[in-house]
Amino acid sequence: MTPTIAATLLTITAVTAYGIACWVIPFGTCRSCKGTGHRPGRFARSRLRPCRRCRASGRRLRYGRRAYNYLAKVHRERSGGTQPTTELARLRDQITKGGLS
Known part of the structure; x- marks a missing residue:
């Protein structure tokens, strides 16, 4: 195997593993x-204040998950919103559009 192919496979594997980690565990610990x-x-080192970065939760959304959420939002906005997934939602939309009487 040539070094170029090996590097490409390693990169693809690393990106896939990070994508799966962002999907399964979207939150990581706050580094701050x-x-x-x-x-x-x-001034008073003994007094603890809430962390501003994570809003005192200790967890932060991973960069990969943040990018995924942004791209999903852009996709939803450009495709015209979410589609109704249940039969009741489809019937409600048909009634409001005047399709059923």
């Missing part, structure tokens, strides 16, 4: 507070 949700105060 190390997952505790609190940071030491500016």
Whole structure:
């Protein structure tokens, strides 16, 4: 196997693994507070303040998941919104459009 093919396969594998990780576990620990949700105060080191980056949850949305959410939003907006998935929703839409009397 040539080095170019090996590098390509390794890159594809790494991107796929990261995509699956973002799908299965969309949240990671906050790097600012190390997952505790609190940071030491500016002047009084013993006083803990809530972390502003993660809003005191200790969890942050991964970059890959954030990119996926953005692309999904763009796709929904350009395709005209979400389609009704249940039979009741389809009937309701037909009634409001005047298709059923």
